[in-house]
Amino acid sequence: MAWIPEKYRGKEILKVITQYLKETEHMKTKNMLACNVHWSQNFWKQATGKSDMSSCIYYISYYDGNDLKQASDCDIGSHGVVVKNIDSKTITDVINYDQKVFPFSRAQWTIALFTEGISRIAYDRNGNPVGIGCVSIYPSGECVISPLYANDQKIAQLIFQSILEELLSLQRVEPEKQKKRRSILRQLSQLSRRSIDSLSSSLSSPRTPSPRATFCDFPNPCELIILSALQGHVLSGDEMRNCASEIQSLTLSEKQKLVNFFKSDGDASGILENNAFKAFNCSNLTSELLKDSSGCEVLEQLWLILNNLVIPCLQSICFPLCELDASFDVQSLILTAFRDRVLAKLLQDVDRELPQLKSILLTILVETEDVPMILKQKIDICLGKHPSAQPSKNRFLKKTRSKTDSCLSSKRKSVSWMDDMQDSSSRKSSTFCA
Incomplete structure (x- = not known):
């Protein structure tokens, strides 16, 4: 399967990719298509143990809701494995387990996916995470199982069995009640x-397509x-x-x-x-x-x-x-x-x-x-204002002398006046000192 962004989807581009893979990658007898980009190469190497990037397989199947039934003769031994729901306590273990598979940080994506979907984590007898799985249901009716990683096939089956039980129980809940719970x-x-x-x-x-709510x-x-x-x-x-x-x-x-x-x-x-x-x-x-x-x-x-x-x-x-x-x-x-x-x-x-x-x-x-x-x-x-730079002095700053400068003369000055409008016997005078 090759995942193509929605605005580029069409028969022609899928034909081009298929023809390229058949002719160049010699995949004429392979029942799969793979999408590999430079930032995911390390993941494929670590996930498959191979460097030819040619052994990861994805499947798309279409079922009606009534087709989902739990097998009556399902006999999967737990072997001491405990499967738990994802909550605020177990989400850290999910991130750590996912980090072992993916050699780059995608914690935010993992949290969003596992908290919104139907998700599980499996622990062994010693309490160590041994598998994670998530199913996302989209308004279009698509049900995507991704990711589903486990240490072995039996653990993966246990995780999927637990998810399937919840999927079947959701079918018995009225849609209107589901809306009210949100x-x-x-x-x-x-x-x-x-x-x-x-x-x-x-x-x-x-x-994995992004959810598209209606x-x-x-x-x-x-x-x-x-x-x-x-x-x-x-x-x-x-x-x-x-x-x-x-x-x-x-x-x-x-x-x-x-x-x-x-x-x-x-x-x-x-x-x-x-x-x-x-x-x-x-x-x-x-x-x-x-x-x-x-x-x-x-x-x-x-x-x-x-x-x-x-x-x-x-x-x-x-x-x-x-x-x-x-x-x-x-x-x-x-x-x-x-x-x-x-x-x-x-x-x-x-x-x-x-x-x-x-x-x-x-x-x-x-x-x-x-x-x-x-x-x-x-x-x-x-903005070009480096904090470490020393402020430059203004060359044209004129230095002014303070009125309280000690260089000023301390000699007192006085101004006198006399009122000569009156007769000489009643002249008045006053002196102001500064």
């Missing part, structure tokens, strides 16, 4: 991995509009007006959830950071991305969309929230989130002037409060 912020965070389509394609694994998955349509605005999509005037009206009609608790959503510890800041991941096509924001002009151009384009599209849309939509919290300022919150989650990480190791980012940096300094001192120093470097 909180607003959880629904919003489900789409946080989507980003500005015009900047970059999806960051997800080539074999409009009916959300109890309030305004939540989907807010997600679209945060991701830089163009909204019509009617959409913004209707969204503002819907926010106005929300209950106080629902409005408070939206206010919290935009705060520094809310999901909105994570969406902005994820937009940057997709724009730079990376999984970690570092100063290395700004080493050449192309990186600065990506940041400038990301900033233009944020400043000229995202913020104005959110201001038009979210003004009813000010009635609940008078201090609510969506522009300040979005700029602060962009500063802390994107800009601070990109500038953390910068050591040279970046004049093309001047307008961005000055706006951040003026429009946001409590800028961290470390970030201020990095901004000064980008």
Whole structure:
């Protein structure tokens, strides 16, 4: 299977890839296609133990929900293996086990995938992780088993058996009850991995499509509009007006959830950071991305969309929230989130002037409060103001003498006057001393 970004999909490109693999890679008798890029070569070597990159197999099968049945004669010995659900305690073990397979950091992706999907981790008698597995269900009906890694086949079967039991139980739950169990912020965070389509394609694994929730998955349509605005999509005037009206009609608790959503510890800041991941096509924001002009151009384009599209849309939509919290300022919150989650990480190791980012940096300094001192120093470097430089003396500074200078004469001076308008017998005089 070759995973192709959605906007490039079609029969012709698949024919080209298939023909290339048959002719060049001698795969005429192989029932598979593989997608290999330079950043995944080490993974394939470690996963397969081979350097020819030709032994990883993926399968796609199509089933109806009624076809999923647990075998009655299923006899898989546990051999002391315990399969557990993924929670805040076990997610660390999942990341560590995944790191043994993948020689690069993808912790954020792993956390997002395993906490949103139906996931399991297996432990041996000594409490050591021996396998992980996750199934993601998409609104389209697709069910993707990925990843599923284990020390041996039996452990993988145990993990999948546990996942299958939950899948079967979900079929007996009414869809409406499933929707009610989801909180607003959880629904919003489900789409946080989507980003500005015009900047970059999806960051997800080539074999795993990103979830695409539909409009009916959300109890309030305004939540989907807010997600679209945060991701830089163009909204019509009617959409913004209707969204503002819907926010106005929300209950106080629902409005408070939206206010919290935009705060520094809310999901909105994570969406902005994820937009940057997709724009730079990376999984970690570092100063290395700004080493050449192309990186600065990506940041400038990301900033233009944020400043000229995202913020104005959110201001038009979210003004009813000010009635609940008078201090609510969506522009300040979005700029602060962009500063802390994107800009601070990109500038953390910068050591040279970046004049093309001047307008961005000055706006951040003026429009946001409590800028961290470390970030201020990095901004000064980008603006050409090196903290270590000594201030130069002004050559044209004229030295003035203080009125209390000791060089001034201490001799007292006096001014006298006489009133001669009167007769000589009643003349008046006075003396002033300085």
